[in-house]
Amino acid sequence: MIELNPYLPEMATILETVQETPTIKTFRVRLDDPGRMQAFSFQPGQVGQLSVFGVGESTFVINSSPTRMDHLQFSVMRAGEVTTRLHGLAAGDKVGVRAPLGNHFPYESMRGKDIVFIGGGIGMAPLRTLLLFMLDNRADYGRISLLYGARSPEDMAFKTDLPEWSSRGDMTTVLTIDREAEGWEHRVGLIPNVLLEMAPSADNAVAVTCGPPIMIKFTLQALKKLGFADEQIYTTLEKRMKCGVGLCGRCNIGTKYVCVDGPVFSYAELRELPNEL
16 A cells, blocks of 8 residues: 655645636646556645745645545645745646645534535635535435625635536525626625525534634624534634644644644534634
């Protein structure tokens, strides 16, 4: 069995790029060593480090599904030197991949339950991997609902996925933007407000949410109003992850390291941590 070393980047080739929004670009990559690509496995919610050689590396969730292993997918928001250089790469270019890192969504304990996904902007990336995994194992889960929002239509990522999700008969998809926009045919309103209007039942349900911190804050309040207990709510964090293996200490919150103990946390776990977010 081939062991992948999380300390060393694997050489990988970019197969395809997708300009999701003006600031978000998706990269579909494959490890250059066929044996290592075949041996690669991960679980929904785990992350990886993408390296731009001579520049640095940054952490991103693997937002493809472990049920679809023809490539690995990462979506990158342009925000600094490494991400800006990544945005300049194209199909055929080389990157380094250190993965998988961190923990994952507890999808096994979610079996038989209704799942409520609530994503905002780039926060749809970690939800996408879990959503695809559950759709590929549809019989294992109850009702699946997705609420995905952004500031405007052009700020919504994964536009190629949205028509399929909206047309599926085995899930409910609600799209929303913050303000009216010409040609927009879906909901208009802030995500927490639309969530309250949807009013998903908390009975035998799990809510999974990710997005900007302000969205998370008010989404958590909305979920509590709907009767979701702390243990029924999961989210992911991206806090200064650098080494990815718990050595550098840059992502610690109290005694926890986001790169090792996270990035997935239940709201019950977050409430036990110092307020350093």
